[in-house]
Every structure is written in structure tokens, then in C-alpha cells.
Amino acid sequence: MRGGKPLDVALVLGPAVFIVIALRGALTGADWPLIALPLMLSFPVHIADLMRRGMLSKST
Incomplete structure (x- = not known):
């Protein structure tokens, strides 16, 4: 990701960040909406x- 555009970096790292936030909530005993929301996002x-990488075709 050297020299990548900020949007590209955000799309690559975004899902992992949301999953780690949900994991932290689960491990600390947070209410279920605080765990489900990051997973949904x-x-x-x-x-x-x-889709940006072209790994998901729009027509199936």
C-alpha cells in the first residue's frame, strides 16, 4: 500500500478496524448493539x- 490513495487505504483497512472494535466490545462485555454495529459496518x-479491486463482478 506504499503511496496509496487515502480512500484505497481506508477501504483496505476499514473492515479490519471495525471487526477489531467489535472484538474489543465483545471481550469487555459491551451490550450487543455495540458489538453488532461495527460488524454491520x-x-x-x-x-x-x-468492487474497487474488481474482484466482485456486478453481474452474477
Whole structure:
């Protein structure tokens, strides 16, 4: 990712950041919405990254 655009870096790292936030909430005994929300947010960011890379075809 050397010299990558900020959006590209955010799309690559975004899902992992959201999952780690959810994991931290789960390990510290947070309420379930505080665990579910980051997990839900990680999915569309992951899909956007796959589409940007061309690894996910729009027509199936």
C-alpha cells in the first residue's frame, strides 16, 4: 500500500478496524448493539473494497 490513495487505504483497512472494535466490545462485555454495529459496518466497506479491486463482478 506504499503511496496509496487515502480512500484505497481506508477501504483496505476499514473492515479490519471495525471487526477489531467489535472484538474489543465483545471481550469487555459491551451490550450487543455495540458489538453488532461495527460488524454491520464492516460488511459494506468490505464489499466496496472488493468492487474497487474488481474482484466482485456486478453481474452474477
